[in-house]
Amino acid sequence: MTRKNVTIADIATQADVSISTVSRVLNNTAPVAAATRRAILDAMEALNYQPNIFARGLASGQSMTVGVLTQHIHSPLYASLIRGILEGVDHSPYTPLFVDGYWQREREERLVETLLRRRVDGLIVLGGTLPAEKFLETARQVPLIVFGHNVPGLENQCLQLDDYGGAYRATEHLIALGHRRIAHVTGNLEHADALARREGYLQALRDNQIEPIPELVVEGEYTEQSGLLAMEMLFGRGRTFSAVFAANDESAYGVRLALYRRGIRVPEDVSLVGFDDIPSSAYTTPPLTTVRQPAAEIGLAAARAILKLMQDEPLELPHIPMELIIRESTSRN
Amino acid sequence: MTRKNVTIADIATQADVSISTVSRVLNNTAPVAAATRRAILDAMEALNYQPNIFARGLASGQSMTVGVLTQHIHSPLYASLIRGILEGVDHSPYTPLFVDGYWQREREERLVETLLRRRVDGLIVLGGTLPAEKFLETARQVPLIVFGHNVPGLENQCLQLDDYGGAYRATEHLIALGHRRIAHVTGNLEHADALARREGYLQALRDNQIEPIPELVVEGEYTEQSGLLAMEMLFGRGRTFSAVFAANDESAYGVRLALYRRGIRVPEDVSLVGFDDIPSSAYTTPPLTTVRQPAAEIGLAAARAILKLMQDEPLELPHIPMELIIRESTSRN
DNA sequence: GCGATTGCTGAAAGCGCTCTCATAAGAATA
DNA sequence: TATTCTTATGAGAGCGCTTTCAGCAATCGC
Numbered sequence: 093m094t095r096k097n098v099t100i101a102d103i104a105t106q107a108d109v110s111i112s113t114v115s116r117v118l119n120n121t122a123p124v125a126a127a128t129r130r131a132i133l134d135a136m137e138a139l140n141y142q143p144n145i146f147a148r149g150l151a152s153g154q155s156m157t158v159g160v161l162t163q164h165i166h167s168p169l170y171a172s173l174i175r176g177i178l179e180g181v182d183h184s185p186y187t188p189l190f191v192d193g194y195w196q197r198e199r200e201e202r203l204v205e206t207l208l209r210r211r212v213d214g215l216i217v218l219g220g221t222l223p224a225e226k227f228l229e230t231a232r233q234v235p236l237i238v239f240g241h242n243v244p245g246l247e248n249q250c251l252q253l254d255d256y257g258g259a260y261r262a263t264e265h266l267i268a269l270g271h272r273r274i275a276h277v278t279g280n281l282e283h284a285d286a287l288a289r290r291e292g293y294l295q296a297l298r299d300n301q302i303e304p305i306p307e308l309v310v311e312g313e314y315t316e317q318s319g320l321l322a323m324e325m326l327f328g329r330g331r332t333f334s335a336v337f338a339a340n341d342e343s344a345y346g347v348r349l350a351l352y353r354r355g356i357r358v359p360e361d362v363s364l365v366g367f368d369d370i371p372s373s374a375y376t377t378p379p380l381t382t383v384r385q386p387a388a389e390i391g392l393a394a395a396r397a398i399l400k401l402m403q404d405e406p407l408e409l410p411h412i413p414m415e416l417i418i419r420e421s422t423s424r425n
Numbered sequence: 426m427t428r429k430n431v432t433i434a435d436i437a438t439q440a441d442v443s444i445s446t447v448s449r450v451l452n453n454t455a456p457v458a459a460a461t462r463r464a465i466l467d468a469m470e471a472l473n474y475q476p477n478i479f480a481r482g483l484a485s486g487q488s489m490t491v492g493v494l495t496q497h498i499h500s501p502l503y504a505s506l507i508r509g510i511l512e513g514v515d516h517s518p519y520t521p522l523f524v525d526g527y528w529q530r531e532r533e534e535r536l537v538e539t540l541l542r543r544r545v546d547g548l549i550v551l552g553g554t555l556p557a558e559k560f561l562e563t564a565r566q567v568p569l570i571v572f573g574h575n576v577p578g579l580e581n582q583c584l585q586l587d588d589y590g591g592a593y594r595a596t597e598h599l600i601a602l603g604h605r606r607i608a609h610v611t612g613n614l615e616h617a618d619a620l621a622r623r624e625g626y627l628q629a630l631r632d633n634q635i636e637p638i639p640e641l642v643v644e645g646e647y648t649e650q651s652g653l654l655a656m657e658m659l660f661g662r663g664r665t666f667s668a669v670f671a672a673n674d675e676s677a678y679g680v681r682l683a684l685y686r687r688g689i690r691v692p693e694d695v696s697l698v699g700f701d702d703i704p705s706s707a708y709t710t711p712p713l714t715t716v717r718q719p720a721a722e723i724g725l726a727a728a729r730a731i732l733k734l735m736q737d738e739p740l741e742l743p744h745i746p747m748e749l750i751i752r753e754s755t756s757r758n
Numbered sequence: 759g760c761g762a763t764t765g766c767t768g769a770a771a772g773c774g775c776t777c778t779c780a781t782a783a784g785a786a787t788a
Numbered sequence: 789t790a791t792t793c794t795t796a797t798g799a800g801a802g803c804g805c806t807t808t809c810a811g812c813a814a815t816c817g818c
Contacts, residue, residue, distance in 0.1 A: 099804055100805065109767075110768045112767070112768060112806090113767060115807085116767085118805090124766070125766060128767085142542050144544075145482075145544060146483035146803080147773090148804080149479035150805070151805040151806040152805075165507055165508065165511070166507065166508045168501075171499035174499065175525075178525050188523075189520070192508075209476075209478060210478055211478060316707070316708040342705070348710055371499075371649075372678060372705060375678040375681075376709070377685040377709075432775085433774065442798085444775080445777085445797070445798060446796085446798075448776060451776095454777085455795095456795065456796070458796060458797090461796080461797085476774085480775040481774080481775055482803095485777090485803090486776095486803080
């Protein structure tokens with residue numbers, strides 16, 4: 093039950109050099125004569141040497157890990173973000189350390205502490221509810237990349253997303269199809285993105301001379317369940333509508349089911365637009381028109397950014413476009 | 426950009442004791458006079474002491490991490506497994522280290538190496554394609570819990586699932602509803618679970634005096650896309666059927682879409698059963714009848730098991746039932 | 759031809775912690 | 789009172805690695 097413990101000293105003996113020299117070829121930190129290097133490499137091979145990560149970390153102060161604080165790792169959007177990060181980090185010497193904050197402020201703070209204590213060399217925070225000052229404080233301690241927040245004073249380390257624009261375009265699309273009475277199921281309004289999406293929706297209406305109707309806006313919380321409930325509430329209000337814009341795909345699924353239960357066809361009777369374009373949205377019935385939030389690409393960008401940041405290389409975050417994906421859940425009114 | 430480095434020595438000085446004593450209260454490894462302990466605790470508080478995890482790991486040989494090798498972390502089933510593990514490990518002193526094998530043998534082997542090199546104190550392997558001997562070898566090096574494989578000689582560390590029984594029950598349900606021509610979209614037949622599910626399907630047919638029709642069995646690979654394609658193939662074969670049993674929910678979604686595209690209603694014209702009961706299956710239209718694989722519970726059980734195993738405590742894995750969840754995608758023929 | 763580089767290597771001092779061993783001071787025993 | 793246990797503490801030797809600092813050839817410049 094125990095791994096053989098070959099140390100740098102063993103291979104130094106075997107290759108008949110000092111441990112310093114072994115360390116040198118290990119880290120490529122100073123020139124070593126070709127023959128010596130060869131001998132050392134052979135010895136490492138022969139003894140199946142595995143560096144001890146603790147000793148290395150202790151001596152060098154680096155853990156070669158990057159911490160990733162996600163939220164609801166099981167939600168499709170975050171899962172895709174993680175996949176992107178995994179990909180971005182894959183051929184670097186760093187190993188990611190994932191923790192899930194569950195959108196709970198206290199838990200998130202605790203986990204950031206845990207990661208810092210684990211001496212992560214960099215930190216990526218995806219979403220969550222941490223306040224700006226916490227980000228600023230953390231950024232002072234470790235290279236930090238943030239997604240889902242726009243922290244004043246940390247703009248160049250925040251991956252910005254155009255939630256407003258995406259929502260605007262989604263709404264505009266419905267308007268272009270002739271819809272005038274467009275309902276909106278919001279996300280959790282404690283989150284900035286939900287606010288931005290609602291604003292995009294409202295502004296698109298106004299820009300097209302459609303007076304927003306407050307009764308057509310229902311608060312959801314980004315879950316299927318909440319989408320379903322929101323629709324029940326909407327039906328209860330007795331206002332008619334010919335289209336629904338849901339703040340994310342999952343709530344759109346709930347909306348879809350609520351309509352199904354009432355025998356309302358999509359898109360013939362009511363058009364439906366989601367947001368995020370999670371993988372299964374291409375396979376719903378009908379396939380969902382939605383605003384694509386390229387989560388895997390975002391994750392990839394975050395990973396690349398943190399790698400650069402840790403190397404002190406100049407960093408410029410890519411612009412991430414939000415694209416409207418028109419499928420079959422929307423049609424002319 | 427750097428954390429203050431308070432060491433055990435600093436707090437020893439501050440509390441006017443030796444570092445040995447500090448270590449003792451830190452690890453509760455020997456009795457310490459109440460007053461002394463108090464002084465040390467105060468000093469730690471005052472100086473905001475954070476133990477250095479590398480030094481500790483180096484000296485003790487423990488990393489306080491448990492490695493988790495998953496597959497396709499973004500697939501709903503694995504995401505739920507992970508959530509369960511997260512929960513199970515949550516209030517233990519261990520931090521999980523997640524890596525994703527992508528169902529690629531070579532990658533999985535590499536990642537197991539990585540985890541071992543990171544000196545994980547325990548390892549959970551979820552699914553994947555590693556051969557039995559690799560598991561046996563690994564189990565010799567580190568406490569190991571496996572889900573999704575039945576490794577001979579390691580039975581008591583493998584979480585067993587009754588794929589066969591689940592599939593049997595799903596098929597039986599369709600038969601009970603009067604269906605006789607039941608198609609099956611398999612999973613990836615290189616995986617044991619796909620084989621077991623197919624076998625359950627076949628046996629249920631036979632046990633009910635229904636001769637299996639080979640043309641009604643189409644190979645899929647557990648994805649929406651493959652479910653869609655499988656149906657195209659099935660339609661091409663020209664055999665009629667009144668029900669489809671898909672080897673997992675995701676392929677069932679693909680099946681659903683294929684039916685939708687041809688104007689075939691579910692469940693009026695064709696009944697559909699999935700497998701896994703991933704979260705969104707309760708919100709498809711219609712909600713999907715499926716075999717519930719309690720992924721979060723499985724993850725939780727795996728986490729508890731590895732914790733016990735690491736403490737050398739006796740371990741007995743729970744029996745995990747597969748329950749048929751009847752929703753609205755199946756009806757009488 | 760002699761001091762100054764340059765290229766390669768070794769010795770040794772940490773990094774911050776755990777853990778064994780030794781020891782001092784009381785308490786218990788004889 | 790002398791002896792043996794306890795109990796609480798300190799000294800110090802690692803754990804395996806990185807990283808100065810020096811040293812020694814061989815080479816270079818003029």
